[in-house]
Amino acid sequence: MFALTPILRRKVSLASPERDFFDRFFGAFDVSVPFFEEREWVPAFDVSESDKDLIIKAEIPGMDKKDINITVSDGMLTIKGEKKHEKKEENEHYHRVERRYGAFSRTVRLPREVKAAKVDATYKDGVLSIKLPKSEAAKPKKIEVKS
Numbered sequence: 541m542f543a544l545t546p547i548l549r550r551k552v553s554l555a556s557p558e559r560d561f562f563d564r565f566f567g568a569f570d571v572s573v574p575f576f577e578e579r580e581w582v583p584a585f586d587v588s589e590s591d592k593d594l595i596i597k598a599e600i601p602g603m604d605k606k607d608i609n610i611t612v613s614d615g616m617l618t619i620k621g622e623k624k625h626e627k628k629e630e631n632e633h634y635h636r637v638e639r640r641y642g643a644f645s646r647t648v649r650l651p652r653e654v655k656a657a658k659v660d661a662t663y664k665d666g667v668l669s670i671k672l673p674k675s676e677a678a679k680p681k682k683i684e685v686k687s
Contacts, residue, residue: 581623581640581641581642581644582644582646583598583599583600583619583644583646583668584598584599585597585598585646585648586598587648587651589651589652592673592674593671593672593673593674594650594651594652594654594671594672594674595669595670595671595672596617596648596669596670596672597667597668597669597670598619598646598667598668598670599666599667599668600621600623600663600666600667600668601666602623602639602666603621603622603623603663603666605663607621607622607623607624608620608621608663608668609621610659610661610670612650612654612656612659612672613656615649615650615653616647616648616649616650617647617648617650617670617672618645618646618647618648619644619645619646619647619668619670620643620644620645620646621643621644622642622643622644623640623641623642623644624641625641650672652674652675653674653675653677654672654673654674654675655672655673655674655675658673659671659672659673
């Protein structure tokens with residue numbers, strides 16, 4: 541029985557346990573519950589590393605680059621933004637709205653020291669790419685063994 545139970549990775553809301561119960565129940569079956577639709581929107585991240593850089597890619601489709609704020613401080617990268625809701629037309633009658641809107645904030649601990657002054661960010665086709673050059677202290681140094 542327990543082997544078939546899906547593992548859920550969500551924050552537990554202590555403010556309203558009844559909502560959490562329904563979210564967990566219906567979330568396991570991927571069924572939308574209209575009266576419990578309010579959820580936090582958080583973009584997905586990919587974090588990779590090359591010899592010279594840390595690369596972070598975030599999926600944030602439908603945003604304007606001026607609504608994205610990126611900061612690097614104390615070994616942490618924070619991306620904040622707001623995905624604004626499109627203006628609804630009066631003649632349109634929505635049957636279902638699944639796209640998420642609203643403000644988000646996501647912070648990632650960087651696995652290496654980086655040169656914060658040389659961070660480069662680009663936004664294209666809904667993907668934010670951030671290149672963080674590694675500091676000299678973070679790069680591996682070959683040590684010669686003497687005899």
